[in-house]
Amino acid sequence: MNRVSRIIATSYDLTVAASEEASRFGVRDIEVEHVLLALVLDDGPAGRALRSTGITLHAARKAVADQQREQLAALGINTELPGDGRIRPAFQSGHEWTDRATKLLSDSGSHGRKGGTEAVLRAALVERSGTIEDLLRRLGTTPGEIASRLDDAPDDPSSGPSADGRLSRTRTVFVPAPVDAVWDLVADPEQLPEWDMNLARVRAEHHAWIGETRTAAPDGKRLKVRPDTVRQAISRTIADEPRHVTWEMSYPDAPRANRRRIAIDIAPAPGGSHVTVRFAWVRGPGPAGLRRLVSPLTRFLARPVVRIALWVQVTALTSAISRTLRDG
Amino acid sequence: MNSTQIAEAAADTADPRAGLRAVTSLRALADALELRQVEAALRAGMTWQQIADALGVSRQAVHKKYSKRIDPSIVVPRRAS
Numbered sequence: 094m095n096r097v098s099r100i101i102a103t104s105y106d107l108t109v110a111a112s113e114e115a116s117r118f119g120v121r122d123i124e125v126e127h128v129l130l131a132l133v134l135d136d137g138p139a140g141r142a143l144r145s146t147g148i149t150l151h152a153a154r155k156a157v158a159d160q161q162r163e164q165l166a167a168l169g170i171n172t173e174l175p176g177d178g179r180i181r182p183a184f185q186s187g188h189e190w191t192d193r194a195t196k197l198l199s200d201s202g203s204h205g206r207k208g209g210t211e212a213v214l215r216a217a218l219v220e221r222s223g224t225i226e227d228l229l230r231r232l233g234t235t236p237g238e239i240a241s242r243l244d245d246a247p248d249d250p251s252s253g254p255s256a257d258g259r260l261s262r263t264r265t266v267f268v269p270a271p272v273d274a275v276w277d278l279v280a281d282p283e284q285l286p287e288w289d290m291n292l293a294r295v296r297a298e299h300h301a302w303i304g305e306t307r308t309a310a311p312d313g314k315r316l317k318v319r320p321d322t323v324r325q326a327i328s329r330t331i332a333d334e335p336r337h338v339t340w341e342m343s344y345p346d347a348p349r350a351n352r353r354r355i356a357i358d359i360a361p362a363p364g365g366s367h368v369t370v371r372f373a374w375v376r377g378p379g380p381a382g383l384r385r386l387v388s389p390l391t392r393f394l395a396r397p398v399v400r401i402a403l404w405v406q407v408t409a410l411t412s413a414i415s416r417t418l419r420d421g
Numbered sequence: 422m423n424s425t426q427i428a429e430a431a432a433d434t435a436d437p438r439a440g441l442r443a444v445t446s447l448r449a450l451a452d453a454l455e456l457r458q459v460e461a462a463l464r465a466g467m468t469w470q471q472i473a474d475a476l477g478v479s480r481q482a483v484h485k486k487y488s489k490r491i492d493p494s495i496v497v498p499r500r501a502s
Binding site (some may be wrong): 118119120121122124160161164165167168170172174175176181187188222223224227313 | 438439440442443444445446447449450452453454456457487488489490491492493494496
């Protein structure tokens with residue numbers, strides 16, 4: 094991954110997590126403290142360095158709330174931010190970074206820094222308002238200690254080449270929940286609609302599960318769905334409790350269409366679990382007749398679009414699993 | 422705490438650095454409360470123009486700031502023009 098694509102991927106991941114954490118406080122602007130909360134959830138060296146000092150998401154959220162409450166009290170205002178503690182998913186584009194939060198991102202890519210969450214954390218450690226330093230002290234550590242843990246950290250093992258083919262994409266995220274809690278969520282057919290945004294609902298039918306494809310976005314907008322792909326047959330092809338589950342979704346009314354396969358590995362990690370999601374399209378028989386002749390060409394032309402679509406799919410899955418386990 | 426006490430505390434300049442940081446929390450609080458009130462107003466059927474009038478800003482300003490920030494489940498009436 095080059096520097097520019099790393100910066101884009103980092104800012105996307107941080108925006109999703111930081112905006113979700115901000116939404117718990119009833120605010121839409123992403124501030125430096127929300128970036129810190131997002132970094133606590135990071136799967137790379139930044140998150141590992143923070144969590145290695147014993148920082149948990151719960152403790153970090155409390156530190157942010159305490160800081161805000163005390164600062165307001167210093168002004169004579171005895172109240173808290175009006176959020177209800179529930180996450181509002183970042184489906185919409187209504188989140189903006191404040192100037193000083195944006196500076197963390199821009200600093201992470203300048204001065205010879207290589208972008209990525211580690212560089213964002215290093216920028217946060219020297220953040221000039223003192224907000225991050227104050228939060229770290231509340232959490233029993235200091236910017237200096239975090240910086241030295243970053244220096245001592247080994248190279249990121251997750252940066253190796255992945256074994257993805259043209260029709261699959263793999264992604265690993267950290268979630269602040271134990272392996273069993275992740276398993277309970279991802280292995281339960283009835284909870285599929287909570288993290289597979291493609292599914293509106295799932296019902297049991299003759300010892301099988303039938304899913305219904307979502308035809309409206311959470312904001313009420315209609316989604317374009319082929320009528321013959323509304324019904325999905327869902328099967329759990331592998332269930333190796335509590336470490337691995339594989340789901341396959343096929344379309345009984347469109348037997349020539351590609352199936353979806355979602356394979357999830359869960360591994361214990363300090364303070365939570367690593368969840369690896371591999372999303373794949375499994376090729377069906379493909380189109381019949383004349384369209385069959387041109388399908389190799391259309392497949393070739395669609396390659397860049399397919400790559401992006403796979404990235405969007407797998408990122409949506411990992412984000413939703415993380416969000417569901419953090420909410421409440 | 423009454424308003425005089427608030428003014429006294431807010432005017433405490435013994436530690437300006439902490440005081441300035443506290444003001445950013447105050448802005449966040451004001452923004453969060455404004456968002457809540459705007460959402461409540463839209464749910465109650467108020468138009469962007471009525472909300473703008475109450476806030477003392479232009480309709481364009483309030484629409485630009487909040488049209489994408491509000492809860493997506495709120496049905497916003499289209500402007501009758």
